[in-house]
Amino acid sequence: MNIHEHNSRILAGVEQPASDVAPSASKGLIVRDSHQESWRRCVEQHQLDPKSRATIPQVGENQLRQLQDEFGHRIFSYALEELNSLMSMVNEVGYSASLANSQGVIIAESVKPSQEYYCESDRLGSIWLEEIGGTNGIGTSIIEQRPVAVFKDDHFYYDFAAQACVAAPFYDAMGNLQGVLNLTTCNPYLDINAHHIVYKLACQSSVQLEERLFLEHFQDFMSLRFRNVSTQAFLIAYDELGVIRGASMAMRKRFALSQMDMGRRFIWEIFDLHKSGAAIDQLRSSDQVRMLDSGEVVSIIRFDARRHERNGRPNLYIPDRGEPVVSRTDKPTALDACAGNDRQMKENVRLVRKIMNKGLPIMLLGETGVGKDTLAKAIHQESDRRDGPFVAFNCAAVPESLIDSELFGYGKGAFTGANREGNQGRLVEAHGGTLFLDEIGDMPLVLQTRLLRVLESGEVSPLGSGKPRHVDLQVIAATNQRLHDKVAEGSFREDLFFRLAGVIVNLPPLRQREDKDFIIKALLADLCRKSDAVQLTKAAEEMLLSYSWPGNVREMKHVLHRASLLCDDGVIDAKDISLPFQRHESTPPTDRLRLPSPSAYEEASDRFESPSVAAKMAVAEAEGKVIAEAMAANDGNVEEAAKTLGMSRATLYRKLKKYGIKS
Ligand SMILES: Nc1ncnc2c1ncn2[C@@H]1O[C@H](COP(=O)(O)OP(=O)(O)OP(=O)(O)O)[C@@H](O)[C@H]1O
Numbered sequence: 001m002n003i004h005e006h007n008s009r010i011l012a013g014v015e016q017p018a019s020d021v022a023p024s025a026s027k028g029l030i031v032r033d034s035h036q037e038s039w040r041r042c043v044e045q046h047q048l049d050p051k052s053r054a055t056i057p058q059v060g061e062n063q064l065r066q067l068q069d070e071f072g073h074r075i076f077s078y079a080l081e082e083l084n085s086l087m088s089m090v091n092e093v094g095y096s097a098s099l100a101n102s103q104g105v106i107i108a109e110s111v112k113p114s115q116e117y118y119c120e121s122d123r124l125g126s127i128w129l130e131e132i133g134g135t136n137g138i139g140t141s142i143i144e145q146r147p148v149a150v151f152k153d154d155h156f157y158y159d160f161a162a163q164a165c166v167a168a169p170f171y172d173a174m175g176n177l178q179g180v181l182n183l184t185t186c187n188p189y190l191d192i193n194a195h196h197i198v199y200k201l202a203c204q205s206s207v208q209l210e211e212r213l214f215l216e217h218f219q220d221f222m223s224l225r226f227r228n229v230s231t232q233a234f235l236i237a238y239d240e241l242g243v244i245r246g247a248s249m250a251m252r253k254r255f256a257l258s259q260m261d262m263g264r265r266f267i268w269e270i271f272d273l274h275k276s277g278a279a280i281d282q283l284r285s286s287d288q289v290r291m292l293d294s295g296e297v298v299s300i301i302r303f304d305a306r307r308h309e310r311n312g313r314p315n316l317y318i319p320d321r322g323e324p325v326v327s328r329t330d331k332p333t334a335l336d337a338c339a340g341n342d343r344q345m346k347e348n349v350r351l352v353r354k355i356m357n358k359g360l361p362i363m364l365l366g367e368t369g370v371g372k373d374t375l376a377k378a379i380h381q382e383s384d385r386r387d388g389p390f391v392a393f394n395c396a397a398v399p400e401s402l403i404d405s406e407l408f409g410y411g412k413g414a415f416t417g418a419n420r421e422g423n424q425g426r427l428v429e430a431h432g433g434t435l436f437l438d439e440i441g442d443m444p445l446v447l448q449t450r451l452l453r454v455l456e457s458g459e460v461s462p463l464g465s466g467k468p469r470h471v472d473l474q475v476i477a478a479t480n481q482r483l484h485d486k487v488a489e490g491s492f493r494e495d496l497f498f499r500l501a502g503v504i505v506n507l508p509p510l511r512q513r514e515d516k517d518f519i520i521k522a523l524l525a526d527l528c529r530k531s532d533a534v535q536l537t538k539a540a541e542e543m544l545l546s547y548s549w550p551g552n553v554r555e556m557k558h559v560l561h562r563a564s565l566l567c568d569d570g571v572i573d574a575k576d577i578s579l580p581f582q583r584h585e586s587t588p589p590t591d592r593l594r595l596p597s598p599s600a601y602e603e604a605s606d607r608f609e610s611p612s613v614a615a616k617m618a619v620a621e622a623e624g625k626v627i628a629e630a631m632a633a634n635d636g637n638v639e640e641a642a643k644t645l646g647m648s649r650a651t652l653y654r655k656l657k658k659y660g661i662k663s
Pocket residue numbers: 337338339340366367368369370371372373374375438479480519522523553554557647648650651
């Protein structure tokens with residue numbers, strides 16, 4: 001094709017629909033990448049004219065060195081490994097391999113000194129942008145975010161019509177373009193079919209490079225990749241709860257996933273899987289997944305979390321390998337005490353240990369008195385932040401008007417009645433440690449927005465003080481409310497929920513725990529430390545084990561404490577135990593608080609299933625009545641009423657507010 005034919009073909013391509021452009025190569029080709037879009041961009045957007053001469057600018061030596069340094073040593077060495085391995089396969093055909101950075105500048109090359117068909121325009125420092133060089137491998141692949149093969153006269157400028165190149169971009173684990181692997185030759189005898197094979201090789205190298213970066217980055221999470229897609233890396237990382245933690249560039253494009261979706265969406269939203277943690281087991285036992293949008297089934301390769309690297313490459317996940325048995329020879333920690341002997345709590349603690357110190361916010365969900373506060377303190381004690389402060393802030397116990405100044409602080413004389421010296425606020429107090437936001441469901445909406453801003457920027461601006469303060473925090477939030485419902489009704493910000501719920505830990509109610517005996521022993525041991533030895537008769541133990549404990553561990557603690565004061569000779573018998581829900585024949589109903597029956601309570605308060613609206617309303621009505629009675633019986637003393645009811649003061653305040661009962 002001479003220069004006139006070349007230019008006419010390019011200009012015709014700009015004008016005509018894609019199908020009308022005649023391919024210039026011979027029949028029998030395997031692939032002919034269409035570049036009509038790129039030709040059109042060159043003319044219409046970059047204002048290039050195919051009839052003019054092309055010049056490829058170069059950066060100077062100093063700038064080149066700077067760009068090489070900026071590229072990052074680790075990725076640079078991984079990329080060079082790939083280039084060398086590519087060269088060992090294609091240099092006989094006259095290709096040379098190079099690495100371009102994300103701005104299209106060639107910063108490394110792998111060329112044999114004797115290379116016969118070396119393209120001079122591909123020297124170190126050359127800037128291959130589509131805006132300058134027209135349609136070309138590096139520049140066009142950067143714009144189109146895909147591997148590109150440009151065969152000879154498919155180049156926009158005739159000056160490059162003797163060259164054939166393939167360019168495969170690769171992205172880091174966050175989906176940011178890192179660079180382009182590029183193979184070029186000026187071999188006049190090159191056949192387009194051979195070029196197509198070289199294109200596939202370059203794609204494979206970029207997939208491997210991207211996979212290596214991705215798996216290294218997400219080594220604490222499970223990952224999977226599509227098996228048979230060779231031109232781009234389709235990788236996704238997810239955690240034990242099925243939350244998507246990361247996705248490669250190709251995966252993000254394929255499923256329209258944005259950075260905002262990471263940590264917020266679930267793996268079963270894109271694949272046909274159980275909509276729960278069971279999805280993880282499903283993935284472990286299958287080599288295929290079905291995509292929800294297209295119904296297409298793809299083969300997958302799984303990668304386990306916390307992979308140990310061998311030869312610089314992560315190990316493949318071995319499906320039947322059980323979880324490693326961690327032998328803990330040291331004495332039980334506060335976290336072990338929280339786990340007790342209950343399977344769900346042990347699993348919770350295992351998850352917490354896994355994600356601890358990774359900067360992920362933790363959300364603790366569970367009924368009042370299950371031990372959320374206790375678990376939050378135990379996490380802090382076992383974390384790398386144990387020497388920093390543990391600051392607890394109860395959003396329900398602080399009046400709404402004071403949450404702002406208490407939490408975010410204020411400057412000197414910020415408002416009338418403020419402390420003259422100002423108040424740095426709990427967020428700043430917790431700097432370097434853990435901030436425990438209890439009863440987060442009671443955070444007023446306007447302050448939710450402020451809190452979100454702080455969590456996103458890592459900076460707090462106290463009221464009336466212009467200076468923002470940087471804060472480094474492990475945030476643990478807790479609630480006994482159904483936050484999903486609050487999100488649905490608009491009283492809790494969805495974005496804040498997802499920001500706080502880096503990992504969600506569900507604490508089981510005491511009635512569902514398998515280790516009530518263990519907890520009884522722990523509480524008795526605690527009582528023994530404070531007073532004389534306390535023992536339980538068999539009848540007392542049975543009574544405690546068969547009760548439903550609506551106030552959970554807190555209630556059990558109070559009941560045991562009360563019984564230890566009433567019992568004779570340090571032995572607690574059934575007669576010493578007073579349980580509000582108990583329906584003993586001998587118990588006069590008027591002596592007891594009339595709480596809803598345990599079964600109704602269980603049914604309605606099991607927040608992780610959905611109780612019927614009627615049951616919910618019945619329980620709420622009964623609960624309101626009981627609370628009013630308890631308040632009256634205790635002459636309006638919230639602390640005493642809370643003890644009688646077996647709930648925390650904060651919870652009682654929240655419920656008083658909810659039912660409109662005056663304290
Ligand atoms: N595993 C446990 N072993 C012994 N005592 C425990 C355990 N878990 C909690 N407790 C005790 O139970 C009481 C309630 O625990 P905690 O305050 O942590 O519950 P909570 O879920 O935060 O309650 P609320 O939602 O009402 O704030 C505390 O006195 C705590 O010491």
